[in-house]
Amino acid sequence: MTTAQQLSYDVQLTGTARTPAEREQVFADPGFGQHFTDHMISVDWTEGRGWHDARLMPYGPLTLDPATSVFHYAQELFEGMKAYRQTSGSIVCFRPYANATRFNRSAVRMAMPELPEDAFVESLELLVQTDREWVPRAEGQSLYLRPFMIATQPALGVNYPSRTYKYMVIASPAGAYFAGGVKPVSVWLSRDYTRAAPGGTGFAKCGGNYAAAFVAQRQAVENGCDQVVWLDAFEHRYVEEMGGMNLFFVFGDRLLTPALTGTLLGGITRDSLLTLAADLGLTAEEGRISIEEWRAGCESGELTEVFACGTAAVITPVGSVKGVDGGWTVGDGTPGALTMRLREELMGIQYGTRPDPHDWIHKIC
Incomplete structure (x- = not known):
């Protein structure tokens, strides 16, 4: 401090x-x-x-x-x-x-x-x-x-x-991010551009990171997707984050989120969800996942849900993935049960309808 x-x-x-x-x-x-x-x-x-x-x-x-x-x-x-x-x-x-x-x-x-x-x-x-x-x-x-x-x-x-x-x-x-109900987003895997590399400013919340992301976000929209997913700078293979949000992958009752290696932003929502997952009896891990593992997990049914998280949207389900090698659907393409449970739990704390066991709420007036 x-x-x-x-x-x-x-x-x-x-x-x-x-x-x-x-x-x-x-x-x-x-x-x-x-x-x-x-x-x-x-x-x-x-x-x-x-x-x-x-x-x-x-x-x-x-x-x-x-x-x-x-x-x-x-x-x-x-x-x-x-x-x-x-x-x-x-x-x-x-x-x-x-x-x-x-x-x-x-x-x-x-x-x-x-x-x-x-x-x-x-x-x-x-x-x-x-x-x-x-x-x-x-x-x-x-x-x-x-x-x-x-x-x-x-x-x-x-x-x-x-x-x-x-x-x-x-x-x-x-306004409410999903005014008409929570809707899954489609994402584009960016292989042409890199958001950040080790030693850079990836972990800092500075405008340059976002300005450099606009061209890839435009590419995502041009390919019919809502958001871009950033991959690692060296191999363009390992998942890092989605636009301005962190990502979580759900394998049954186990959650995996890309580890903070200095190239992605340490989200406050991300950190809170790691704690809430443990409160709910889930296993929450930080690690890495490749796009091949993402696709194979969805095709086998082992990977059941994917969601992004951040201040603006809280939790956003990912319904489908596209890239230069084709695309695939996450689960049945609809918001998953665990995704929605975590979302309701977190928003319940924020709006005061659920207990706040970790003293996250700071009263202003």
């Missing part, structure tokens, strides 16, 4: 907050990342001074010099989590300190300053408390939180990282 540093916020409330009627109009069809709340968090960091000028302020544009480092060298990172309105009426976050830890792990890799974990969580609390009316009440909806940090020094030169940074948090109401 990083050394504590007390931040004193200058609170500047907007004079043009949206009305209840305007919020309800957004809640009717919020989508994902399309609408934003009335306020945002901003904290600056300067070499030799540390974190300073913490502000809660009206949501709005930033003014940055054209030579600002983030534009030219992509020195930035972000996190993603949600605030939930539970059945009790409380507003909570799910494992925010785990996100804080991952945020700092990314910061170290990107040569950026770490933010004290308590300060990270405090920034979420302040924004959500201020914009609490933006936390939806409808079943399956939530308030998505996006903390991020960018390099702000206006200078060109690749010999050293920026000497100034800005940390921010914005929030966006999010």
Whole structure:
């Protein structure tokens, strides 16, 4: 945990907050990342001074010099989590300190300053408390939180990282990912492109990883698939992750997820499901699986379900697979029973309809 540093916020409330009627109009069809709340968090960091000028302020544009480092060298990172309105009426976050830890792990890799974990969580609390009316009440909806940090020094030169940074948090109401019921996705095995290699930034949640993924995602869509599955950098044979989500493979009552070898993101949802699986009496393992083993397991019936997991969708069943060598169906192509059981268990904890034995829920207000 990083050394504590007390931040004193200058609170500047907007004079043009949206009305209840305007919020309800957004809640009717919020989508994902399309609408934003009335306020945002901003904290600056300067070499030799540390974190300073913490502000809660009206949501709005930033003014940055054209030579600002983030534009030219992509020195930035972000996190993603949600605030939930539970059945009790409380507003909570799910494992925010785990996100804080991952945020700092990314910061170290990107040569950026770490933010004290308590300060990270405090920034979420302040924004959500201020914009609490933006936390939806409808079943399956939530308030998505996006903390991020960018390099702000206006200078060109690749010999050293920026000497100034800005940390921010914005929030966006999010609709139910599967509004009409959980639907399996089809996936494309990417052999032409690599997401990450050992020693790279694969484990860091930085924008460059996602920008480099767009071309493969486009290829997946062109081949009639919903998502791309990334394979290892050396042989393009071993499964790593799916787009922005981790993958799980179900062999009866045994779960297997690709191990964290430094090339894929350590998802908070992934980690939580490993624990929940053990709670449910299942065997949960980290290892590796090749595309040949994936296909053979489905054809033999030994591999019964596959699902992806992440903050946005929670759990997404994988129904079919395609690649340059053909394709196959996972199980009968419908959401599996174990997939749905884990999904219901996790969402039950998040929305307060099931017990929270691991103290994952962090109450905000």
